[in-house]
Amino acid sequence: MSTSGSENHTNYLNDGYGVKSWLLTTDHKRIAILYMISITLFFMIGGFFALVIRLTLLSPNGTLVSADTYNKMFTMHGVTMIFFFLIPSIPAVLGNFLVPMMIGARDLAFPKLNLLSWYIYVLGGIFTLSAMVLGGVDTGWTFYTPLSSGYSHTNVVPTVIGVFIVGFSSILTGLNFIVTIHKMRAPGLTWFRLPLFIWAHYATSVIQVLGTPVIAVTLALVGFERITGVGIFDPNIGGDPILFQHLFWFYSHPAVYIMVLPSMGIVSEVVTCFSQRKLFGYRQMAFASMAIAVFGFLVWGHHMFVSGQSVYAGMAFSALSFLVAIPSAVKVFNWTATLYKGTIRFNTPMLYAFGFIGLFTIGGLTGIVLATLPVDVHVHDTYFVIAHFHYIMVGGAVMGYMAGLHFWWPKITGKLYPEGLAKFSALTLFVGFNLTFFPQFILGYLGMPRRYHIYPPEFQVLNVLSTAGASILGLGYIIPFFYFMWSLRKGKVAGNNPWNAKGLEWLTPSPPPTFNFDKTPVVTEEAYAYPEEDLAGG
Amino acid sequence: MDNEQLTHETRSFVAHQFDDLEQQKEAGTLGMWAFLATEILFFGGMFMAYFVYRFSYPQVFAAASQYMDVALGGVNTGVLLVSSLTMALAVHAAQEGKRKQIILFLIITMVFGTVFLVIKGVEYHHKFVEHLVPGFDFHYEGAEPGKSEIYFILYFIMTGFHALHLIIGIGVLTVIAVMTARGRFTKEYYTPVEISGLYWHFIDIVWIFLYPLLYLIHVHK
Amino acid sequence: MFNIPLFPTEASTTASRVDLLFFALMGIIVLFTTLIFVGVIFFSIRYRRGSRASRKGATSENMKLELAWTIIPLCITMGIFIWASKLYFDMHVPPKNAMDIYVVGKQWMWYIQHPEGNREINTLHVPLGKPVRLILTSQDVIHDFFIPAFRVKQDVIPGRYTTEWFQATKLGEYHLFCAQYCGTGHAQMVGTVIVMQPWEYEQWLAGKSSGVTMSSSGEQLFTQFGCVTCHRSDNTGRGPTLVGLFGKKVLLQTGQTVVADMDYIRESILDPRAKVVATYQPIMPTFKSQIDQAQLMQLIEYVKSLGGSQSASKGNKK
Known part of the structure; x- marks a missing residue:
């Protein structure tokens, strides 16, 4: 197939150097880089808020910052991390870069729309950032009414405008992926030959397209309520504040799957490559991704078990929430089975994938605890919930993002990162993460409510542990930042396929040429067609 | 899509990322359908809120809907339906490659769209004069002013978002008309005209739901 | 510590x-x-690269x-x-x-x-x-x-x-x-x-x-706000009597029936025209701006004390 072996080939990075060639690019790979830079920025901002939160919680008296400041910190931590980092993270960066390459296309179906998505993201970011700079917002990222609509005195309106806008960036990215995956696959690339990464992005895109508009309109309603002073959710005139929660979670629960599904896709790619083995249960994995996307829309009510909704509604949502756990379990089992009789290498992406499997297992199983009605009554809105969703979103989604970033870094930049340091920081992340969030499970069951900056003194030791863990976790994020930067100049040249991986993206030079392939590849085999028996030592 | 900077690759209508015209057409059409799915969910959120309150306070909603101008709303329904017809005629003209006809029908469609907006503006003005705009000196004579206010705020938000879509629709048609004039479409390739038509019909259909749900509640009673 | x-x-x-x-x-x-x-x-130790463990019979479907x-x-x-x-x-x-x-x-x-x-x-x-x-x-x-x-x-x-x-x-x-x-x-x-x-x-x-018990505070409020002039104990007032009301079914003007639970009583005080009892006129004014949540609860406790069906007093409806 089409590869030009030369090191100095024309590629997407040296195809124009001016600012304009970046800001007006329609190349999905350059747009991916633009996204990578912007989400890293938001990750740092969100990380700073987390730092303030953890430092405040060192002492039970909450003396570091005032109550108002603390409330703003966790609100803005949630808003930036969820809407501006996690949701765009894998789809907009790695998905953008890889979806066309993995299916043998020259670009996404709508390259200009793709660029527009990024500008929309930036515009949304500017609104939300200015809301933060002008004094912040303190409603919690969940914007529950009537607190958000009538009682908070902070910058709710610019924040919800920002989130409203950024939603459309997410919708357009999803739309672009759906059309691209449907219509632009290379000859011979049938649905069941697609890499799981593509399946995962397809499932994610469906959620983005169908879920995001609902939160957009819901937050618009909150905005109107604040501007006019008359509310749709205002109990004083007969409005129903619980309706807001239904509409909010109709998106925000599936949004969790927007974050974790692409991560699962990455893990499938990484586990097969570093086991040199076909994925176990390919079809089940593909169906599981779709099942998660579909069932994900039916479980929002499990966020509302103590909201006063009827007992029967609670039971129905509980049963459906148990069901959505099954495809996730199937995925974990299949990854584990893929290792069986593989030829396993322990490169950094694989370590992150192991991290994902372990942490996602714990996160998922504690999700079962939360789906169990009477136990949820006790742990709802406590640190148990915080720990659970950080295991899913940081232990799951971010670990997957790191796995993917390391796995495809050679493809994206043409350079290798330093393996030893990378392994060290992966280990640091894993240890730091567990030390940060495991104590929070215990805190939660003890009854420490979330969003408290003052807490009873008996919870202090566990909180101090958590903060100590967070500092290790922070280190684990800072090291990769530096060695990635370093590798751009000093890293070893990667070559087309440093991992001996399968998949169309590895057939083309690193970094890839502007139109990805010199000649459209023709696919003749299934995904992950690693040689049947790579004899020991191979 | 115009791809001025990429014309070195091909002078035809096929954008660089597509293999052939067929693929480009299919992608455009699927893209619009996916976008309409998003739109349905967007309005779906508002309809959900509407139905929750309509079923909680049926009498209040019926009473408040009497303040709607059924006649003006009816005229507007007619205007939009006719605009959908002219839009369909524009697409038909595009199929036959009749450039002047396309432009003519697009302009007529936009005129009808504008008429709709003007009438809507008149209705909004009436509501403003009658103090029925929530948040702007709202004053309601009938029973249950609070719950009625929910009806009115939903009325303004739903029809407001609908009007916003219509404004965007007129903008899109303007672009399409200009592109037609520049000869961007042929008998073989007119997908942008077709999918703008889909969008326009969608806006029309949303109104077909809004009109009875907002204006005709009391008639039904 | x-x-x-x-x-x-x-x-x-x-x-x-x-x-x-x-x-x-x-x-x-x-x-x-x-x-x-x-x-x-x-698995990762046994099948690490370089290990001699047999890879025979590896499948990817089962x-x-x-x-x-x-x-x-x-x-x-x-x-x-x-x-x-x-x-x-x-x-x-x-x-x-x-x-x-x-x-x-x-x-x-x-x-x-x-x-x-x-x-x-x-x-x-x-x-x-x-x-x-x-x-x-x-x-x-x-x-x-x-x-x-x-x-x-x-x-x-x-x-x-x-x-x-x-x-x-x-x-x-x-x-x-x-x-x-x-x-x-x-x-x-x-x-x-x-x-x-x-x-x-x-x-x-x-x-x-x-x-002073809650219900007697409620009774005081009942007199103070003039409720007692219409809601008499013998059904001769302009409003329906509240004796024996609590937890019972009430027929409304619209032909529907509702159970007179806490939410109903609360709504009837704050928003009296929402659910008007059959055969009565919607003449009661709202007390929304005059009564706070604590007083509302006292009034409810008073209405409860006038008798009715206690079992139906669950507040958690919907």
Whole structure:
């Protein structure tokens, strides 16, 4: 197939150097880089808020910052991390870069729309950032009414405008992926030959397209309520504040799957490559991704078990929430089975994938605890919930993002990162993460409510542990930042396929040429067609 | 899509990322359908809120809907339906490659769209004069002013978002008309005209739901 | 400082039942986590690159295995679901003999009224071994009444009544937290639940009592606001009589019937034209701006005292 072996080939990075060639690019790979830079920025901002939160919680008296400041910190931590980092993270960066390459296309179906998505993201970011700079917002990222609509005195309106806008960036990215995956696959690339990464992005895109508009309109309603002073959710005139929660979670629960599904896709790619083995249960994995996307829309009510909704509604949502756990379990089992009789290498992406499997297992199983009605009554809105969703979103989604970033870094930049340091920081992340969030499970069951900056003194030791863990976790994020930067100049040249991986993206030079392939590849085999028996030592 | 900077690759209508015209057409059409799915969910959120309150306070909603101008709303329904017809005629003209006809029908469609907006503006003005705009000196004579206010705020938000879509629709048609004039479409390739038509019909259909749900509640009673 | 609790006190009848379920779940979690961790670690060592372990017969499809690990977890979760639903149901239905205590949440304090007339702020005294039902509402935003030691939690919502119940099993003082974020002072919206011996509780009631019960306060309000001129005891007023009303079905002008529960009475005071009783005129004015949440509860307690069906007094409708 089409590869030009030369090191100095024309590629997407040296195809124009001016600012304009970046800001007006329609190349999905350059747009991916633009996204990578912007989400890293938001990750740092969100990380700073987390730092303030953890430092405040060192002492039970909450003396570091005032109550108002603390409330703003966790609100803005949630808003930036969820809407501006996690949701765009894998789809907009790695998905953008890889979806066309993995299916043998020259670009996404709508390259200009793709660029527009990024500008929309930036515009949304500017609104939300200015809301933060002008004094912040303190409603919690969940914007529950009537607190958000009538009682908070902070910058709710610019924040919800920002989130409203950024939603459309997410919708357009999803739309672009759906059309691209449907219509632009290379000859011979049938649905069941697609890499799981593509399946995962397809499932994610469906959620983005169908879920995001609902939160957009819901937050618009909150905005109107604040501007006019008359509310749709205002109990004083007969409005129903619980309706807001239904509409909010109709998106925000599936949004969790927007974050974790692409991560699962990455893990499938990484586990097969570093086991040199076909994925176990390919079809089940593909169906599981779709099942998660579909069932994900039916479980929002499990966020509302103590909201006063009827007992029967609670039971129905509980049963459906148990069901959505099954495809996730199937995925974990299949990854584990893929290792069986593989030829396993322990490169950094694989370590992150192991991290994902372990942490996602714990996160998922504690999700079962939360789906169990009477136990949820006790742990709802406590640190148990915080720990659970950080295991899913940081232990799951971010670990997957790191796995993917390391796995495809050679493809994206043409350079290798330093393996030893990378392994060290992966280990640091894993240890730091567990030390940060495991104590929070215990805190939660003890009854420490979330969003408290003052807490009873008996919870202090566990909180101090958590903060100590967070500092290790922070280190684990800072090291990769530096060695990635370093590798751009000093890293070893990667070559087309440093991992001996399968998949169309590895057939083309690193970094890839502007139109990805010199000649459209023709696919003749299934995904992950690693040689049947790579004899020991191979 | 115009791809001025990429014309070195091909002078035809096929954008660089597509293999052939067929693929480009299919992608455009699927893209619009996916976008309409998003739109349905967007309005779906508002309809959900509407139905929750309509079923909680049926009498209040019926009473408040009497303040709607059924006649003006009816005229507007007619205007939009006719605009959908002219839009369909524009697409038909595009199929036959009749450039002047396309432009003519697009302009007529936009005129009808504008008429709709003007009438809507008149209705909004009436509501403003009658103090029925929530948040702007709202004053309601009938029973249950609070719950009625929910009806009115939903009325303004739903029809407001609908009007916003219509404004965007007129903008899109303007672009399409200009592109037609520049000869961007042929008998073989007119997908942008077709999918703008889909969008326009969608806006029309949303109104077909809004009109009875907002204006005709009391008639039904 | 180094007295680090790792598990919360069990101080209610519910607590031990919730904990049992929690331990069962923990067992499942430990089992599956171990299974996965051991599997991953064992396979990666055994089949590391360079190891001589045989790779013969490696497959990537096994329908039986796929079915097994779909169906077994499904059965386990459905088993838990049934167990959990039973307990959840019990946690929602208070025993018939439960005593009522009224709670108003507002930014950022808990205002508590006992039917005997005692009022307290951020403290809740309850007797040991007696089922207590809390009737909760909020004056502003959504709060949540959370007592970890009892494993109970319930959102406190403006514009409606919710309930939660418990039966304390252990003397002592326990944390009371607001668990639903409610603005600046959320973390200070905390208090103490004090479980006393029933006789101590009686003493406390008598000692601290203003001497005016909630229902007699309600009766005073009933006179003060002039309710009594229309709602007479003998059905001769311009409004329907309230005697024997509570918990009964009421026929409305629209032909529908509603149960006269707490939410109905509350709505009828604040928004009298929403549900007008058949054969009466919608002439009652609203008392929205004159009555606060605590007084509303007193009026409801008064209406309750006029008789009716106590069993239908669940606040948690919808």
